[in-house]
Each structure stands twice: as C-alpha cells, then as structure tokens.
Amino acid sequence: MSLFIKNGEIVTATERYIADIYCEGETISAIGRNLPAPTGAEIIDATGKYIFPGFIDPHTHIYLPFMGTYSKDTYTTGTQAALVGGTTTIFDMCCPSRAMSAKEGFDTWNTQSDGKACCDYSYHMGVTKFDDASANQLRAIVAAGVSSFKIFLAYKGAFGIDDTELYRTLKLAKELGVIVTAHCENETLIAERQKELLAAGKTDPAQHHESRPPLVEAEGVHHLMTFAELTGTSVYIVHLSCEEALKNAVDARLRGVDVSVETLIQYLLIDKTYAEKTDLEGAKFVMSPPLRDARNQPVLWNALRTGLIQTVATDHAPFDFKDQKPMGAADFTKIPNGIPALEDRINLLYTYGVKTGRLDLNTFVNVASTQAAKLFGLFPRKGCIQIGADADLVIYDPAYRGKISAATQTMNVDYSGFEGWPIEGRPSVVTVRGEVAVRGGKFTGTIGRGQFLKRAPNHF
Ligand code: URP
Ligand code: ZN
Numbered sequence: 001m002s003l004f005i006k007n008g009e010i011v012t013a014t015e016r017y018i019a020d021i022y023c024e025g026e027t028i029s030a031i032g033r034n035l036p037a038p039t040g041a042e043i044i045d046a047t048g049k050y051i052f053p054g055f056i057d058p059h060t061h062i063y064l065p066f067m068g069t070y071s072k073d074t075y076t077t078g079t080q081a082a083l084v085g086g087t088t089t090i091f092d093m094c095c096p097s098r099a100m101s102a103k104e105g106f107d108t109w110n111t112q113s114d115g116k117a118c119c120d121y122s123y124h125m126g127v128t129k130f131d132d133a134s135a136n137q138l139r140a141i142v143a144a145g146v147s148s149f150k151i152f153l154a155y156k157g158a159f160g161i162d163d164t165e166l167y168r169t170l171k172l173a174k175e176l177g178v179i180v181t182a183h184c185e186n187e188t189l190i191a192e193r194q195k196e197l198l199a200a201g202k203t204d205p206a207q208h209h210e211s212r213p214p215l216v217e218a219e220g221v222h223h224l225m226t227f228a229e230l231t232g233t234s235v236y237i238v239h240l241s242c243e244e245a246l247k248n249a250v251d252a253r254l255r256g257v258d259v260s261v262e263t264l265i266q267y268l269l270i271d272k273t274y275a276e277k278t279d280l281e282g283a284k285f286v287m288s289p290p291l292r293d294a295r296n297q298p299v300l301w302n303a304l305r306t307g308l309i310q311t312v313a314t315d316h317a318p319f320d321f322k323d324q325k326p327m328g329a330a331d332f333t334k335i336p337n338g339i340p341a342l343e344d345r346i347n348l349l350y351t352y353g354v355k356t357g358r359l360d361l362n363t364f365v366n367v368a369s370t371q372a373a374k375l376f377g378l379f380p381r382k383g384c385i386q387i388g389a390d391a392d393l394v395i396y397d398p399a400y401r402g403k404i405s406a407a408t409q410t411m412n413v414d415y416s417g418f419e420g421w422p423i424e425g426r427p428s429v430v431t432v433r434g435e436v437a438v439r440g441g442k443f444t445g446t447i448g449r450g451q452f453l454k455r456a457p458n459h460f
C-alpha cells in the first residue's frame with residue numbers, strides 16, 4: 001500500500017508550502033518538490049488543493065447512554081461521518097453511569113468500538129464516581145493507554161461528582177501525570193433553577209438557557225480552577241461557551257494553573273435564539289452548556305485567534321428529532337442534550353472561520369488538529385505532516401460549493417443543526433494511516449481499520 005500525492009499545498013500549524021508527499025504503508029516517508037513517482041504507488045494529483053494533517057475531534061459521544069436513551073451513532077457510522085468531514089482521530093468520552101465501576105465502563109466502551117471503527121480513536125476516561133475501588137481500576141486503565149480523565153461538575157445524580165470525589169480524582173491524576181478534562185457547570189445551581197422554572201410553568205426548550213446562564217458555567221470553571229491550583233493538576237475545560245467562563249480560566253492561567261480550553265463549533269456559529277424556536281424545533285438546539293447570546297461569539301473567535309482557547313471540538317451527541325428530542329416536549333429538563341456536528345466541524349470552521357478572515361490557515365489547523373494531538377499525547381504521530389508521522393491526510397478542495405443537509409449527511413441522526421448552511425470547501429480525499437477512506441465526499445474505507453490509540457501519561 002503506497003500513495004503518492006502530487007503538488008498539493010501542505011498546510012500545518014506552522015508551515016505552508018507546495019510539495020509532493022509519499023506515503024509507504026501507514027506513515028509518511030518522503031516530502032519534497034518534484035519527487036520521482038514511485039513504481040506501484042497510487043498517484044493522486046492535488047494541484048489546487050490543500051493538504052492538511054488529519055483533523056482531530058477531542059470531544060465526541062459516539063456511544064452515550066444518557067437521559068434515558070442512547071446517542072444514535074455507532075463506532076462505524078460515527079467514524080465514517082468523521083472521515084467524510086476530514087476528521088481522522090476522535091476522542092470519545094467513556095462515561096460509565098455511577099452504578100458501574102470504571103473497569104465496567106472501560107470494558108463496555110471497548111466492546112462498542114472494537115473492530116468497528118473506521119478512523120483512529122481514543123477515550124477520555126470518565127470518572128463518574130471515586131470510591132475505594134476506583135483508584136486501582138483507573139491506574140490500570142491509564143496503564144492500558146488512556147492518559148486523560150473526564151469529569152462532570154454538572155448532571156447531578158447522573159455523571160456528576162461531588163467535591164470530595166473531585167479532589168481525589170485530581171490528586172490521582174496529578175500522581176499519574178494524567179490531564180483531566182472537565183464539564184464545568186455548577187450542578188446545584190442548575191438543579192435549583194430547573195425546579196423553580198418548572199414550578200412556574202416554564203417548560204419549553206428556551207428555558208434550558210435560563211436554568212444554566214453564563215454565571216453557572218463561570219462558577220463551574222472557577223470551582224475547577226481552585227481545585228486545580230491546590231492540587232497542581234493539568235486540566236482542560238471542555239465546551240466552554242461564554243466570556244464569563246473564559247475570564248475565569250484566563251485568570252487562573254495567569255496564576256499559574258495549567259489549564260487549556262476547548263470551545264465548540266456550535267458556540268462559534270449558532271446562538272441561543274435557535275433554542276427559542278417554537279413547536280419543539282428549539283429542542284434540536286438544546287445542549288449543555290446552552291447556546292449563548294451572540295455577544296459571546298466574537299469573544300470566542302478572538303480567543304481562538306490569539307491562543308486563549310486551544311481547540312475546537314463538536315461534543316457530537318446525536319439524538320433524533322423525531323423520537324428522542326420529544327422526550328422533553330412537556331419538560332425541557334428531559335430533552336436529550338446535544339447537537340450533532342462531527343461531520344461538519346471542519347467545513348464550517350473553514351467556511352466561517354478561514355474564509356471570513358477570522359482565522360488564518362495555520363491557526364485553523366492548530367485548533368482543529370495539532371493542539372489536540374499535543375495536549376493528549378499523540379504528537380507528532382498525529383497532528384502534523386512530517387516524515388514518520390501517520391499518513392492521516394486531508395486533501396481539501398477549496399473550490400467545492402455545497403450545503404449541509406440531514407438528507408445527505410453520513411451521521412446517523414435525522415436532523416442537522418446547520419440545515420441549509422452553505423459550505424465553501426470540503427475534503428476530496430482523506431486517508432487513514434495510508435489507506436484512502438474518502439473519495440469525492442463518500443466513505444470508501446474499511447470498517448475496522450480504525451485503531452485504539454495508546455497514549456502515555458506525563459507527556460507535557
Ligand atoms: O449537551 C451536551 N453537551 N451533551 C453531551 C453531554 C455533555 O455534557 O458533554
Ligand atoms: Zn459536557
């Protein structure tokens with residue numbers, strides 16, 4: 001298996017130049033101008049196209065038992081959709097319920113993924129309780145190659161942990177050299193506000209935002225920062241949505257806390273008015289933290305551009321509009337949370353970030369690929385184009401014009417939060433460790449090619 005990609009414009013987080021790339025087996029073996037075409041290699045002419053390192057989504061929920069139902073994708077459908085959209089590595093959240101042990105959770109996710117993924121994947125290991133058995137099981141999971149945890153300061157009674165558990169989890173992570181990713185919202189405030197709203201007869205999807213306004217998220221971030229500062233643990237705030245929360249993260253960084261920040265493509269592009277639509281249409285746009293007032297969007301774009309925010313993810317959590325979102329028709333607290341976007345993140349970020357001048361091409365690659373590889377121990381195997389790196393490549397056609405639609409998407413969900421949005425560019429060829437997995441916008445790869453990526457701790 002060898003590939004010779006001619007004349008593309010290679011764009012990494014730091015460079016931009018025209019060259020040929022030779023991929024032998026699973027890795028990149030040569031990069032240069034006017035390389036001789038190797039015999040037997042498939043030749044792909046990339047003239048007029050960009051070649052990006054495979055994109056990395058650091059936050060997905062391919063398999064997620066949540067709010068009385070299951071997210072709709074499987075490791076096969078979800079990773080196919082990822083690839084069609086140019087994402088070649090995902091980090092899925094392994095989220096056992098509090099009734100399960102960490103080991104049971106890890107085994108369950110492995111059963112879901114093993115032999116079914118089309119792109120490479122890893123997990124952030126959810127610590128949804130911390131009891132006597134947890135520490136040893138978590139040590140074993142880290143030794144098995146999962147060098148990041150996930151905690152929830154929200155979802156009381158489900159995934160949420162209390163302060164004792166938080167402190168002990170962070171201490172263990174510090175000892176093991178593991179980075180802790182965290183959903184930051186104050187669960188007590190949410191629970192109280194939900195009760196008040198429902199008691200006042202306010203049950204529609206727009207109330208979701210009222211139950212968890214920006215200060216609820218900002219308090220969650222501040223809370224985590226206090227614990228991270230006291231324990232010295234490296235932390236990563238997932239799905240940060242608003243200015244108030246960002247300020248608390250930046251303040252902590254100035255005090256020396258090792259904190260990185262992720263935002264989502266949804267927060268960058270859609271605002272809370274989408275969730276205020278009537279006839280349950282708003283339920284499509286219910287996620288946590290909620291979509292925010294539009295005033296936050298320029299703040300998030302500027303923070304990305306200037307390096308205050310490190311990554312753009314999707315938090316892909318697909319629940320059908322037809323029969324899952326209506327579970328909350330009479331009570332907004334029962335709407336399964338999530339807005340699917342795994343397939344669309346890169347095309348949206350390119351169209352509405354790069355083409356509008358909000359991000360330059362190098363920053364685009366950095367926030368959508370390289371930074372995640374660095375933070376989570378995959379660099380330089382992933383996140384770059386250099387000799388020896390995995391041949392995960394996205395040959396991107398900037399001349400493509402199209403529209404996002406649920407009718408044509410690969411994600412296994414019956415709606416799109418971005419229905420009808422024009423896109424200006426898309427991956428024309430995508431490779432997974434040297435094998436072509438997408439041609440002309442369609443998955444052509446192999447089910448089961450995706451590998452579980454073992455990551456070592458103490459990489460930063
Ligand atoms: O609304 C969201 N974000 N759904 C998925 C679960 C989570 O909080 O990440
Ligand atoms: Zn979350």
Ligand code: ZN
Nearest residue numbers: 219220222223
């Ligand atoms: Zn607090």
Ligand code: ZN
Nearest residue numbers: 059061093315
């Ligand atoms: Zn999530």
